[in-house]
Amino acid sequence: MDLFTIGFPVALTAINIGYCFLGVFLGTFVGVLPGISGLTAVALLLPLSYQLDPTTAIIMLGGLYYGAEYGGSTASILLNLPGTASNAVTCLDGYPMARQGRAGPALFITSIASFFGAAIGTILVMFLAPLLAKFALSFHSAEYFSAMLLGLVAAGTMGQGRQIKNVAMVVLGMTFGVIGIDTNTGAFRYTFGIANLYDGFPIVILAMGFFGVTEVIASINRLKFVGQMGDVSLRSLMPTKDDFRRIRSPMIRGAAVGSFFGPLPGTGPTIASFIAYAIEKKCHRDASKFGNGAVEGIASPEAANNAAVQTSFIPTLTLGIPGSATMAVMLGALLVHGIQPGPKLIIEQPELFWGVIASFWIGNIFLLILNIPFIGIWVRILKVPYKYLYPCILCLICIGVYSLNNSAFDVGMVIIFGVLGYILKLMDFEPAPMLIGFILGPMIEENFRRSMVITNGDFWALFERPITAGFLALTVILLTWMLYISLKEIRLKSIS
Amino acid sequence: MKNWKDIFGGGIFVLLGLYVLVTAKSFGLGTAARMGGGYYPMILGAILMALGVAISLIGSRERGSPLSINFFPLVAVVAGLWCFVFLIDRIGIIPAIFILIFVASAADLERRWGGTAILAFIFSLVSWLLFSILLGLPIVGIRGLI
Numbered sequence: 181m182d183l184f185t186i187g188f189p190v191a192l193t194a195i196n197i198g199y200c201f202l203g204v205f206l207g208t209f210v211g212v213l214p215g216i217s218g219l220t221a222v223a224l225l226l227p228l229s230y231q232l233d234p235t236t237a238i239i240m241l242g243g244l245y246y247g248a249e250y251g252g253s254t255a256s257i258l259l260n261l262p263g264t265a266s267n268a269v270t271c272l273d274g275y276p277m278a279r280q281g282r283a284g285p286a287l288f289i290t291s292i293a294s295f296f297g298a299a300i301g302t303i304l305v306m307f308l309a310p311l312l313a314k315f316a317l318s319f320h321s322a323e324y325f326s327a328m329l330l331g332l333v334a335a336g337t338m339g340q341g342r343q344i345k346n347v348a349m350v351v352l353g354m355t356f357g358v359i360g361i362d363t364n365t366g367a368f369r370y371t372f373g374i375a376n377l378y379d380g381f382p383i384v385i386l387a388m389g390f391f392g393v394t395e396v397i398a399s400i401n402r403l404k405f406v407g408q409m410g411d412v413s414l415r416s417l418m419p420t421k422d423d424f425r426r427i428r429s430p431m432i433r434g435a436a437v438g439s440f441f442g443p444l445p446g447t448g449p450t451i452a453s454f455i456a457y458a459i460e461k462k463c464h465r466d467a468s469k470f471g472n473g474a475v476e477g478i479a480s481p482e483a484a485n486n487a488a489v490q491t492s493f494i495p496t497l498t499l500g501i502p503g504s505a506t507m508a509v510m511l512g513a514l515l516v517h518g519i520q521p522g523p524k525l526i527i528e529q530p531e532l533f534w535g536v537i538a539s540f541w542i543g544n545i546f547l548l549i550l551n552i553p554f555i556g557i558w559v560r561i562l563k564v565p566y567k568y569l570y571p572c573i574l575c576l577i578c579i580g581v582y583s584l585n586n587s588a589f590d591v592g593m594v595i596i597f598g599v600l601g602y603i604l605k606l607m608d609f610e611p612a613p614m615l616i617g618f619i620l621g622p623m624i625e626e627n628f629r630r631s632m633v634i635t636n637g638d639f640w641a642l643f644e645r646p647i648t649a650g651f652l653a654l655t656v657i658l659l660t661w662m663l664y665i666s667l668k669e670i671r672l673k674s675i676s
Numbered sequence: 677m678k679n680w681k682d683i684f685g686g687g688i689f690v691l692l693g694l695y696v697l698v699t700a701k702s703f704g705l706g707t708a709a710r711m712g713g714g715y716y717p718m719i720l721g722a723i724l725m726a727l728g729v730a731i732s733l734i735g736s737r738e739r740g741s742p743l744s745i746n747f748f749p750l751v752a753v754v755a756g757l758w759c760f761v762f763l764i765d766r767i768g769i770i771p772a773i774f775i776l777i778f779v780a781s782a783a784d785l786e787r788r789w790g791g792t793a794i795l796a797f798i799f800s801l802v803s804w805l806l807f808s809i810l811l812g813l814p815i816v817g818i819r820g821l822i
Contacts, residue, residue: 352689370717397754401748578757588760601804602750606681632708
């Protein structure tokens with residue numbers, strides 16, 4: 181098994197264990213704190229990761245990403261305020277449990293469920309990623325183009341919020357991706373004569389603006405704690421025997437839902453957790469206990485979001501198509517290191533692939549330790565008010581972006597994107613699909629051009645390739661579905 | 677009340693798409709088999725416009741909720757960040773961070789200026805120690821001094 185012969189020797193070096201721990205520690209930290217998302221945290225640490233070996237960088241950033249899913253439930257349970265969006269649904273039953281004096285067992289159960297979901301997700305990555313990579317080895321530009329197109333449309337149509345707006349954000353991201361000198365013709369595209377834009381700009385700048393700055397502006401004076409918080413002692417953590425019996429099947433169902441939605445582009449942990457909760461409600465005859473502190477209602481979504489986070493690595497590492505906006509940012513980190521994720525990654529860089537997977541096991545065990553015996557630390561961190569937090573976030577954004585190229589111009593771009601992001605947020609446009617569009621846009625253009633050269637400009641010739649035709653057909657189905665939903669919404673609204 | 681959020685939001689996309697579409701011509705369109713630099717952006721611009729029109733149309737036929745702009749934080753945060761941009765290369769990281777925090781804190785309804793000054797002082801010093809000294813990034817503390 182490559183995991184043991186290649187993966188663990190890489191992941192168990194002192195430096196990789198150290199950065200894995202740093203990643204999951206900081207991940208839990210930002211996960212616990214409401215108002216700062218995992219994506220912002222990954223973007224904040226990205227400049228630091230440029231100095232690391234690519235494997236170590238992905239181990240750390242990955243740890244940050246799945247660590248945030250553990251931490252996020254703490255705020256949901258204790259404050260009724262989700263630490264990250266994918267833990268919002270945990271508030272529904274987690275907070276009532278805390279009100280009943282069962283905050284300890286709730287925290288224990290979410291950690292166990294998270295670990296279970298992550299373990300199932302990681303096992304799936306181990307077995308499915310090599311299979312998918314083998315299948316994708318035969319891909320040419322036409323297949324890549326159609327697979328990425330499907331990914332983009334899926335990112336738009338399956339995310340949260342109104343589909344047509346998400347699709348518009350995807351296309352906006354693709355447009356931002358055009359900026360810079362065209363590698364094929366040498367045309368200066370949307371550079372406005374500014375030398376800093378000739379090579380385009382890294383995804384971190386977009387992510388810091390649309391997520392970091394926008395989040396800060398939207399949270400100041402608005403992020404208020406509701407209710408009061410009790411202290412959690414270690415003795416009160418243990419769930420009852422009955423709890424353990426009741427969470428068994430919800431965890432399995434949650435992990436299954438999460439593993440299904442994780443690899444699909446656009447449907448990340450947030451959607452997985454909401455759907456897992458909805459399914460859980462359907463599975464019980466007595467649905468009235470949900471919302472009143474049902475342990476099933478926290479076990480299933482927490483297993484789902486962690487399974488989704490782990491499985492979102494499958495398409496990213498094997499096809500180069502990010503499964504979520506955070507994965508898009510991480511893909512950007514790999515590209516900076518000169519690594520183009522694709523089907524050859526597992527063969528050409530087995531240390532990276534298996535090392536990262538082995539680090540998932542190590543990181544999740546760290547997280548179990550951090551979140552059960554040491555839960556008291558995180559409860560105390562929750563009491564840090566946002567007015568001390570946001571100056572810190574702003575400093576990290578400024579210095580992090582400035583340090584990329586020692587350029588104040590880059591920080592200026594972050595501000596512009598931050599304002600644009602806030603305006604679009606006010607109008608209910610989600611920024612996540614845009615990041616996926618930004619990272620996939622240039623690749624799609626490249627593969628589109630190449631396949632058009634091969635078919636001599638005949639778009640319909642693409643349908644002669646079976647795999648391509650399959651992807652394109654799925655794309656058309658998704659777009660038709662979006663159109664149908666949009667039209668139905670108009671009709672419903674105009675009748676009422 | 678109509679859904680002005682979507683009507684305006686769609687409008688932004690229409691204008692952006694129009695700009696992208698019109699300027700794409702100057703990059704050279706080429707043919708489908710030999711695409712110029714403008715072929716792909718032209719497609720994107722057209723899609724942006726079409727989606728923008730659709731979003732506005734849907735918005736004009738339904739009811740919406742009013743905007744709730746977090747106005748003061750928007751101004752304070754943006755002003756603070758611009759201060760950083762203008763100061764970092766001219767006078768160094770310590771004053772740039774100090775002023776960034778001072779200006780951005782103006783947004784906080786519960787701020788006390790004394791506390792803000794202490795916070796700004798600590799953050800500017802820690803940033804300098806962490807990034808310039810510990811991580812060794814080429815950023816000066818205060819130009820001409822450290």
